[in-house]
Amino acid sequence: MNTHEPPSRRRRATLGDVARLAGVSSVTVSRVYREPQLVSPAARDRVEAAAAELAYIPNRLAAALASSQTHTIGVVVPSLTNGVFNDFLSALHNTLLGAGFQALVLDSRYLAANEERAIATLLGHHPEAMIVTGVDQTATARRMLEQSGVPVVQTMELTDDPIDINIGLSHPAAGYAALRFLLDCGARRIAHMMAPLDARAVRRREGFERELRANGLDPIVIHSTKPTSVSLGAELLGELLAAHPDVDAIWCSSDYLALGAMFECARRGIRIPDDIAILGFNDLELCAVAHPSISSVATPRYEMGQTTAEILLELLRGSGRRPADRRIDLGFEIRARDSTRRP
Amino acid sequence: MNTHEPPSRRRRATLGDVARLAGVSSVTVSRVYREPQLVSPAARDRVEAAAAELAYIPNRLAAALASSQTHTIGVVVPSLTNGVFNDFLSALHNTLLGAGFQALVLDSRYLAANEERAIATLLGHHPEAMIVTGVDQTATARRMLEQSGVPVVQTMELTDDPIDINIGLSHPAAGYAALRFLLDCGARRIAHMMAPLDARAVRRREGFERELRANGLDPIVIHSTKPTSVSLGAELLGELLAAHPDVDAIWCSSDYLALGAMFECARRGIRIPDDIAILGFNDLELCAVAHPSISSVATPRYEMGQTTAEILLELLRGSGRRPADRRIDLGFEIRARDSTRRP
DNA sequence: TTGAAAGCGATACCAT
DNA sequence: ATGGTATCGCTTTCAA
Numbered sequence: 001m002n003t004h005e006p007p008s009r010r011r012r013a014t015l016g017d018v019a020r021l022a023g024v025s026s027v028t029v030s031r032v033y034r035e036p037q038l039v040s041p042a043a044r045d046r047v048e049a050a051a052a053e054l055a056y057i058p059n060r061l062a063a064a065l066a067s068s069q070t071h072t073i074g075v076v077v078p079s080l081t082n083g084v085f086n087d088f089l090s091a092l093h094n095t096l097l098g099a100g101f102q103a104l105v106l107d108s109r110y111l112a113a114n115e116e117r118a119i120a121t122l123l124g125h126h127p128e129a130m131i132v133t134g135v136d137q138t139a140t141a142r143r144m145l146e147q148s149g150v151p152v153v154q155t156m157e158l159t160d161d162p163i164d165i166n167i168g169l170s171h172p173a174a175g176y177a178a179l180r181f182l183l184d185c186g187a188r189r190i191a192h193m194m195a196p197l198d199a200r201a202v203r204r205r206e207g208f209e210r211e212l213r214a215n216g217l218d219p220i221v222i223h224s225t226k227p228t229s230v231s232l233g234a235e236l237l238g239e240l241l242a243a244h245p246d247v248d249a250i251w252c253s254s255d256y257l258a259l260g261a262m263f264e265c266a267r268r269g270i271r272i273p274d275d276i277a278i279l280g281f282n283d284l285e286l287c288a289v290a291h292p293s294i295s296s297v298a299t300p301r302y303e304m305g306q307t308t309a310e311i312l313l314e315l316l317r318g319s320g321r322r323p324a325d326r327r328i329d330l331g332f333e334i335r336a337r338d339s340t341r342r343p
Numbered sequence: 344m345n346t347h348e349p350p351s352r353r354r355r356a357t358l359g360d361v362a363r364l365a366g367v368s369s370v371t372v373s374r375v376y377r378e379p380q381l382v383s384p385a386a387r388d389r390v391e392a393a394a395a396e397l398a399y400i401p402n403r404l405a406a407a408l409a410s411s412q413t414h415t416i417g418v419v420v421p422s423l424t425n426g427v428f429n430d431f432l433s434a435l436h437n438t439l440l441g442a443g444f445q446a447l448v449l450d451s452r453y454l455a456a457n458e459e460r461a462i463a464t465l466l467g468h469h470p471e472a473m474i475v476t477g478v479d480q481t482a483t484a485r486r487m488l489e490q491s492g493v494p495v496v497q498t499m500e501l502t503d504d505p506i507d508i509n510i511g512l513s514h515p516a517a518g519y520a521a522l523r524f525l526l527d528c529g530a531r532r533i534a535h536m537m538a539p540l541d542a543r544a545v546r547r548r549e550g551f552e553r554e555l556r557a558n559g560l561d562p563i564v565i566h567s568t569k570p571t572s573v574s575l576g577a578e579l580l581g582e583l584l585a586a587h588p589d590v591d592a593i594w595c596s597s598d599y600l601a602l603g604a605m606f607e608c609a610r611r612g613i614r615i616p617d618d619i620a621i622l623g624f625n626d627l628e629l630c631a632v633a634h635p636s637i638s639s640v641a642t643p644r645y646e647m648g649q650t651t652a653e654i655l656l657e658l659l660r661g662s663g664r665r666p667a668d669r670r671i672d673l674g675f676e677i678r679a680r681d682s683t684r685r686p
Numbered sequence: 687t688t689g690a691a692a693g694c695g696a697t698a699c700c701a702t
Numbered sequence: 703a704t705g706g707t708a709t710c711g712c713t714t715t716c717a718a
Contacts (some may be wrong), residue, residue: 011492012491014694014696015696016695025705026696027697027705027706030696030697031703031704034697038703039704040703040704043703043704055486055487055490057463057467057487059408059467059694059695060467060469061404061407061413061469061695061696062694062696063696064696065402065404065405065408065695065711065712066696066709066710067698067710068697068710081430081433086424089423090424102464104447106445107436120400121445123400124400124401124402126402144398144400147355147398148355148400149354149355230628231628234632259629260629260632263633263634264632264634266634285572286574286602286603288574289574289576289577289603289607291609357711357712370713371687373713373714374687374688377713381687381688383688386687401712402710402711402712403712404711405694405710405713406712407712408694408695408696408713409693409713410712410714411713412713
């Protein structure tokens, strides 16, 4: 039963309503919003008063349909819960908003089918550009993106066969570098902890394993299909030690896993880095402040967002000129801290 | 200079294009998407083939304009970086997507002016409902929401004067309860660590301080205008101890602050809970797995999202009937763990 | 089962 | 500086 009144259901004011009240044509009202300098101050004042009185909010849908400019950019990320993508999205927003563009963000929860649906949904909103995560789009999704006619950026990782523009870093190379780092720290029984839901984590693992084998060592990999989390790190550490009590280093494919593993070590009285060295991935803010501080492979998340936004803006506003190189490698960097011995 | 070809710039296929290719009228094509059972199988097949060939994606803007149904819900949260809102948004998405609704999410970065702008932007997309965080909207924003004619949910906290529907928990009550809990644990020199950017944190503090004073104790509050983070927790712990070396308990207004404070304690050799007890807020996933595990005030974030979505769906699809009570208190709960002594 | 015609609320183009 | 009119791509009557 109704215990209170809903907000007024009356029709929202339109451009025409404002025009009528202000005693001008609707074109004039439209101009007040788009090119105020072309409207006489007197008319402008009347329009503004009328708009305020009616609480007029322009209908962007109609505007977009008429102008075929939505000032919107579609973005698909695998997860909104993961700190990794927050940095990327922040940078994106920071750069885009100032230029009058708005990002429509959908998450795929690491599922290709969801990503395909999200891409279709976003394209239905007629964005002026698309940004997707990774390079593993389904054939259908890829075709939709190609047909869309708008610039497409694939981010976070690199491929030899991009749809359009590709900005990221090499994950196999990161895996290789992580292993080299741990070897240089003196580790020999090196395990890898990961959540293979993430295709990039799988590629990091490949680089890691290849180099491990090249050094005559056997890969120890422990993983779970659950999404990455601190508690998963603790859980996997338990499984790892049960199977391989003699590991002397662990590379965790996310800092959350690393933190969870560290907590579990503390709980079991295992010393870090003396008994086991721990290396994370991403270098989230907490790595530097943790105790012990966590060594990690730093990824340029903010930069990736910023570069992506800048390139798109240049493309959309400016001359429409494309970057000299369609493939931009932003690299990574290992930050050595207390959770690993010094190399 | 161009080093590669941009994706084809040709005009995207429209309903009319598909109709022409399939040899039917555009109404029939439209029906294939909305009411397939009204179209003969033969026509349907031809339309589907034509749509596939043209990689046709319906223009949602045009559809929304014509039908005045956007199947979209506008959401404004203060931050996308904060785990707190992720749980809320997950629940929202989970419930909404299945029902064919899509959430458009914008963040305000804890600034009322940004929130106002975000609300205006979202209303411009003609959502069928609006969800905003907290109850401190500007007068203008409030008026826009009221005039919008769509259901509005204010979430996360409660007010006596909601715009429309209000789902959340009482933050002053949480502050009160946190203090009672620490007193019951035997603490007497109790400090509060917070980031006052968040209006709800300010209200928690009020409940906390009021009860502290009622017990004849002096409030010790340490805060920073920076956004909450793990490193901020470590930093504030330093400031706190410099000013008040004798504190025996700290209530942190977020679990991130609590974690940072804990790391800093470990670094300084301060024992938890023996020297200092630490209580967090929100009960994020990491609290249970941290070492020592972190006591925290658990908030029903997922439930808030789910309840919000369910009520809106009922309102939008169903009879349009509103909940019996426009104000729903989902409460909170203190989870006692190892970072505080037992009460 | 199918289609013709009239909008939806703006913008673009061309006059005045 | 201002306005008339066609148009954007789709949905909604209403007829056939």
